[in-house]
Amino acid sequence: MIPYVPLERRAFRLRMGLRPLEPSAWLEFDPDADAVLALRARLIGVERDRVVALDEAGREASEELCGVVLAHLARWHPERVAPVGDDHPLVEAARLVEEDLCVMVREDAWRLRAAVVCFPSRWDLREKIGATLREIHGPVPGYEATLGDPVDAFFDRVAEDRLYGRLNWTLLETPELFAPDAARTAPSGDLAGWYFRVERQTFRRLPESGAVVFTIRTYVAPASELAARDPSFVATLTDQMASAPPATRAYKGWVGVAERLDPRRRAASPPDR
Ligand code: HEM
Structure with a gap:
């Protein structure tokens, strides 16, 4: 359970x-x-061009990050320390952990300079490498106006001894962790065939390079299990979807979903386009 x-x-x-x-x-x-690490190793092998993206500008920070990951494992998860091979240091680090790892480097703006993302949901890493935070979030409705400046400012000031996290969720029709091509359209059917997908994201600065590490840990659970566990799950879910602006509903694949789950909403809400 997630x-x-x-x-x-x-x-x-x-x-x-x-x-x-x-x-x-x-x-x-x-x-x-262990199963997740095995899946990551397989994806790094067979889907390397889709899950690994490395710019030379991210090399130094990747080496530093690999050391930081090993030190963290030694301290908090000693049973997870394993020998490091001779692949790129970010790839070696990403083989040891369940998190996807992204290295953001401050240049003219914060840019994605190295990443291993085995579990993307509806986005393509190849389109994001080298991009600024604002460019990465180009498809996200409202990002530029609401989050563009605060996120840039946060990256500038995150202190090296502090860690931050945030959570994000969506609904998908697939339980697959590797889901770059999942459709943006609303899932078909109903809750019984849907999966609730949560990203636990963290942020920290690397002390020597000054780069910011962004990690994404993906959890997936059948939506029906969550509904069975918590009687308010469906109502809260449909409230969130129904109260989002139309552009967000379209981006997230939520168009018409709240109405399908909760027939009382059908009469109440205007049709989305
Ligand atoms: C405080 C920092 C950040 C905030 C507040 C933020 C916020 C968001 C939000 C609200 C979305 C829409 C996704 C959804 O609701 O399902 C999103 C999507 C995304 N974010 Fe971030 N984000 C942050 C940092 C980053 C960083 C550092 C990366 C670096 C790789 C990143 C990569 C992405 C990608 C690839 C998407 C999907 C974009 C697409 O649809 O093409 N985010 N982010």
Whole structure:
């Protein structure tokens, strides 16, 4: 079962939602860790051009990050320390953890300069490497106006001894962790065939290079299990979807979904386009 169900009990709002984290909480391992690490190794092998993207400008920070990951494992998860091979240091680090790893380097703006993202949902890493935070988020409705400046400012000031996290969720028709091509259209059918997907994202600065590391840990659970566990799950979910602006509903693949799950909404809401 997934450890986070970040559904807010108020109207949808685009927000940073950053929370400080304890150093010990940076990386998470669960009972399925070995299977997840095996899947990551397989994807790095057979889908390398889609899950690994490396610019030379991210090399130094990647080396530093590999050392930081090893030191973290030695301290908090000693059973997870393993020999490092001779692939790129970011790839070696990404083989050891369940998180996807992104290295952001401050140049004219913050740019994605190295990444191993085995579990993307509806986006293509090849289109993002080298891009600024604003360019990366180009397809996200409202990002530029609401989050563009605050996110850039946060990256400039994140202190090297602090860690931050945020949570993000969506609904997909597939439980696959590697889902770059999942459709943006609303899932067909109903809750019984849907999966609730949560990203636990963390941020920290590397002390020597000054780069910022962005990690993404992906959790997936059948939506029907969450509904069975929590009687308010469906109502909160449909409230979030119905209160989002139309552009967000289209981006997230939520068009018509709340109405399908909750027939009382059908009469109430105007049709989306
Ligand atoms: C505080 C920092 C950040 C905030 C507040 C933020 C916020 C968001 C939001 C609201 C979305 C829309 C996704 C959704 O709601 O399902 C998004 C998408 C995304 N974010 Fe971020 N983000 C942050 C940092 C980053 C960083 C550092 C990266 C670097 C790789 C990144 C990569 C992406 C990508 C690839 C997408 C999908 C874009 C697409 O649809 O093409 N984000 N982000």
